[in-house]
Amino acid sequence: MRLTxxxxxxxxxxxxMLEGYAAAYRDIISYEDGLIVRAEPKAHGKVGLVxxxxxxxxxxxxxxxxxxxxxxxxxxxIFTAPGPAKLLAGMTAANRGAGVLVCVxxxxxxxLNAEMAFEDAEDEGVTDIEMVILYDDIASAPxxxxxxxxxxxxxxxxxxxxGALAESGESLAACKAMAEKVRDNTRTLSATLSSCAxxxxxxxxxxxxxxxxxxxVGVHGESxxxxxxxxxxxxxxDTMMEQLLDDLPHGAGDEVCVLVNNAxxxxxxxxxxxYRRVDQILxxxxxGVHRAWLGAYATTQDSAGFAISLCRVDSEMxxxxxxxxxxxxxxxxxxxxx
Amino acid sequence: MTIAFDRMSxxxxxxxxLAAADAIDANVDELSRLDAAVGDGDHxxxxxxxxAYTRRHLEExxxxxxxxxxxxxAKGFLxxxxxxxxxxxxSLFKAVARSFQGALVTTAGQLADAIEAGCEIVTRRGNSxxxxxxxxxxxxxAASAGRAAATDEATSGEVLDAMALAARQGAESTVDMTxxxxxxxxxxxxxxxxxxxxxxxxxxxxxxxxxxxxxxxxE
Numbered sequence: 001m002r003l004t005x006x007x008x009x010x011x012x013x014x015x016x017m018l019e020g021y022a023a024a025y026r027d028i029i030s031y032e033d034g035l036i037v038r039a040e041p042k043a044h045g046k047v048g049l050v051x052x053x054x055x056x057x058x059x060x061x062x063x064x065x066x067x068x069x070x071x072x073x074x075x076x077x078i079f080t081a082p083g084p085a086k087l088l089a090g091m092t093a094a095n096r097g098a099g100v101l102v103c104v105x106x107x108x109x110x111x112l113n114a115e116m117a118f119e120d121a122e123d124e125g126v127t128d129i130e131m132v133i134l135y136d137d138i139a140s141a142p143x144x145x146x147x148x149x150x151x152x153x154x155x156x157x158x159x160x161x162x163g164a165l166a167e168s169g170e171s172l173a174a175c176k177a178m179a180e181k182v183r184d185n186t187r188t189l190s191a192t193l194s195s196c197a198x199x200x201x202x203x204x205x206x207x208x209x210x211x212x213x214x215x216x217v218g219v220h221g222e223s224x225x226x227x228x229x230x231x232x233x234x235x236x237x238d239t240m241m242e243q244l245l246d247d248l249p250h251g252a253g254d255e256v257c258v259l260v261n262n263a264x265x266x267x268x269x270x271x272x273x274x275y276r277r278v279d280q281i282l283x284x285x286x287x288g289v290h291r292a293w294l295g296a297y298a299t300t301q302d303s304a305g306f307a308i309s310l311c312r313v314d315s316e317m318x319x320x321x322x323x324x325x326x327x328x329x330x331x332x333x334x335x336x337x338x
Numbered sequence: 339m340t341i342a343f344d345r346m347s348x349x350x351x352x353x354x355x356l357a358a359a360d361a362i363d364a365n366v367d368e369l370s371r372l373d374a375a376v377g378d379g380d381h382x383x384x385x386x387x388x389x390a391y392t393r394r395h396l397e398e399x400x401x402x403x404x405x406x407x408x409x410x411x412a413k414g415f416l417x418x419x420x421x422x423x424x425x426x427x428x429s430l431f432k433a434v435a436r437s438f439q440g441a442l443v444t445t446a447g448q449l450a451d452a453i454e455a456g457c458e459i460v461t462r463r464g465n466s467x468x469x470x471x472x473x474x475x476x477x478x479x480a481a482s483a484g485r486a487a488a489t490d491e492a493t494s495g496e497v498l499d500a501m502a503l504a505a506r507q508g509a510e511s512t513v514d515m516t517x518x519x520x521x522x523x524x525x526x527x528x529x530x531x532x533x534x535x536x537x538x539x540x541x542x543x544x545x546x547x548x549x550x551x552x553x554x555x556x557e
Contacts, residue, residue, distance in 0.1 A: 054421070077387070079378045080421035083428070085413075108520040109421035112463060116416070116425055140524070201370055203379050220378050222524035 001204055002302055003197045010200045014055045014077060021062050025328035028066045035090050036062050036073040047166040047175050048072070048094030051103045051159075052087050052110060054079040056199060057219065060298035061159075063329020069163040070103075070327075071096070078199055079220050081109035087117035091129055099128035099172030103158065103179065105151025106135040130172055132179040134158055136188040136309065138247045139216030152219050153261035154188035154309030156297050157321070160332070164323035178320075185312040187248045189240045191215045192263060192305030193230065199301065215240060219263075219300055233270065237277035240308050245285070248312065252286035256310045257321055262296040263305030271295070271306065278308060290318050297330065344493040345443035348402040350554060355396060355407055357550035358543040359389040365542055375532040376522035381423065385539050388419035388427070404444050408435035422520050423536055426464050426473060430456040446497045450481075450488035453501060457481035464519065468508075471515035471522070471529060473536035479504040480544055495551050502541070502548035509537040 007013050015034075022031035030039050042048065052074035053061045061073045074090035076082035082090075087102070094100050104114045114131055121129055135147070136154035162179045170178075193213050195206040205220065212227040213236065230236070250256065260275045262268075271294040282289055290313055298307075313321065325332040346354075362369070362385050369382030391414035399406060408431050416428030437452035438444055444452070457477045461467065466474045483504035487497045510533065517529035 076420045077384065078380065080380070080384060080419070080424070083417040083420045083424055085417045086420075107422075108464075109423075109425065112422050112425035113420065115463075116429070198379055200383055201374075201379055203370070203374055205374075205378055218521070218524055220521060222521055 001194050001196055003202050003204070005197070005199050005202070007199065013199055014075060017055065017058065018062060018075060021058075021328055028326060028328050029062070032093075033089065034075075034086060035093055036065050036075060037093055038065055038067070038071055040067075042067075042071055042096050042167070044096050045098050046096050046169050047098050047172050048091075048096050048100040049103065049159075049163060049166050049175070050074065050087075050090045050094045050100060051105075052076060052082045052090065052113065053105065054081055054109070056301060057298045059296065059327075059329025064159050064163075064327045066325065066327040068167050068323055068325025068332065069159055069330070076109075081107065081113050084113050084116035084120055087113060088120050088124075088126075091117065091121065091126070095128075099130065101162070101166070101172060101175050101179065102129065102131045103155075103162070104131055104133045105155055106133050106147075107150055110151075128172065130176050132176050132183075134179065134183045136183065136186045137218065138187050138189055138243060140218065140222075143247060150218055152188045152190060152309075153259060153298050153307035154186040154311065155183075156259055156261070156293075156309065157186050157257060157311040158182045160325060160330075161317055161320040163325055164320040167323070167325075182311060182317065185248070185317075186309060187244050188307050188309040189215065189244050190217050190219075190263070190305060190307040191236060191240065192217045192303055194265075194304040196264060196301035196303045205300075217305060219298060233273045234277045237274055237281070237308070241278060241281045244308060244310055245281075248310070250285065250287050250310075250312060253288070254312055255288040255290045255318070256282065256312050257290050257317075258282075258292040259297065259307070259309040259311075260292070260294045261298060261307040261309065262294075263307065264296065264299040264302040265304045266306050268294065274306060274308070291321060344495065344555075345445055346404065346449070346494050346551075347443050348399075348404050348407055350551075351404045351407040351444075352396050352399060352402060353554060354547045354550045355411055356393060358546040359393045361542045361546035362386055362389045362539065365538075369535050369538060372533055372535040372538060376517055376525035376529045377535075378521070381535040381539070384419050384421065384423065385427075388414040388424065390414075391418040404438040404441055405435045408432070408438060411435075422464070423473075423539075426460050426536070427539070429459045429463050430477070433459045444494070446488045446492045446494045449494050449497050450484040453477075453484050454481045466519050469515060470519050471512045471517040471534045471537075472519050473534070473540050475512045475515070475534060476505040476508040476537035476540035476544075479508040480540065495548075495555055498544070498548040498551050502545040505537075505541040505544040509533060509541040512537045
């Protein structure tokens with residue numbers, strides 16, 4: 001784990017990172033008044049999509065603003081959700097006259113601040129806003145307490161599909177319903193081999209012994225089910241896929257989109273070897289793979305970890321996933337290639 | 339009787355809140371260390387960020403009302419700190435500001451009312467009870483102690499002293515608890531043996547108020 005970060009003033013990490021992103025991808029995004037907005041706003045009369053999040057997980061979510069994705073990202077401090085005033089400003093910036101959907105990854109800070117932003121919006125007479133609370137991490141609560149589960153890498157599928165739906169001009173109610181549908185068909189499980197240092201305090205988030213792995217960690221390194229020795233990539237995937245497919249039973253003939261997310265410092269080589277086993281297991285169960293994506297979508301600095309996310313898809317979801325989309329961190333050219 | 343003297347003006351609250359900011363600054367590393375056991379180890383840095391905003395803006399206020407002071411504090415926590423802690427501390431101070439609204443000076447009874455109102459919103463919004471190992475473990479006993487101390491003859495200083503003592507005892511009681519709310523709940527048994535960072539911040543703030551008020555009263 002690297003304790004030293006190549007940064008300037010620790011207090012300026014977030015704004016300097018956002019300035020850099022916006023400068024590098026100025027054709028896609030712009031950094032204005034603390035918000036990441038599209039360089040070219042969505043056409044009037046379409047639903048606006050907003051997400052707030054703690055920083056430090058790049059390219060999430062600054063890299064998910066653009067055509068076919070979010071309209072506005074409200075970045076908070078490192079690993080800390082933004083406050084209600086910033087969220088409300090983000091909601092206002094995303095309004096294109098057809099309502100705004102605020103997507104909330106289920107973490108205490110994100111939910112509390114979104115609730116307060118909605119109370120403030122109500123006081124100010126803002127209407128036509130909806131909130132959807134999203135979760136996918138099967139390690140964070142049992143199936144019977146689905147709504148207590150936290151949001152993690154699999155929300156990628158929500159952003160992609162709802163982003164496409166909003167772009168197509170569908171209503172606020174339809175966008176919210178689709179977000180819930182994708183959520184309800186998505187399951188994620190994460191594992192890590194090493195934690196990371198907090199960029200500001202430079203203290204490790206957790207200490208792990210070399211050669212050990214923890215399955216079930218959260219996006220901030222929240223510990224899962226205890227460390228186990230690492231044996232092989234296949235063994236790790238076998239354990240995780242069994243739990244994923246047990247949590248949301250899939251039948252022969254079902255189709256899924258798959259994400260193997262890099263939490264920071266795994267290699268692409270490792271991701272590919274992990275995915276190889278995922279693909280074998282799905283084939284053995286006669287579950288079809290519509291698309292798979294390997295890469296760093298949501299990171300926790302340089303943690304050596306990964307997440308496997310499965311999203312069961314129908315024909316509508318498949319076409320939404322395949323629609324073109326461009327962000328600073330992802331690029332869907334249409335037809336599913338990225 | 340020192341009732342007239344005892345009433346606290348906006349500038350008095352300004353003075354107490356700046357003392358609280360100093361107390362947090364002096365304990366940044368300790369608060370982060372407590373948070374590191376169960377979370378991402380930045381509670382101290384984050385509270386200090388809210389307090390830096392508070393200090394900067396409080397120093398600009400001339401002759402504020404008590405509510406003006408707490409509006410600034412609430413904004414510091416809500417807008418600058420963020421996260422669950424920012425929302426909850428911000429809600430606490432927003433409720434205090436609302437409770438003090440319209441008053442040029444606050445009495446011992448109004449002080450007890452304000453902290454009770456703040457405590458009520460924090461427990462409701464955070465959906466937390468004493469025993470969950472959160473800031474509520476310091477705040478609920480502080481609010482009760484403040485209410486009990488706020489008799490007709492009581493001074494604000496007596497109410498502040500009672501709240502500070504109860505908050506410190508409440509914060510210390512979290513050492514043996516298991517976290518069950520927020521991100522810390524995933525730490526489970528790892529959280530036992532470590533005092534809750536949020537409860538510790540509550541105790542530091544209330545203790546700083548009590549100490550600064552004692553100095554103010556004897557000046």
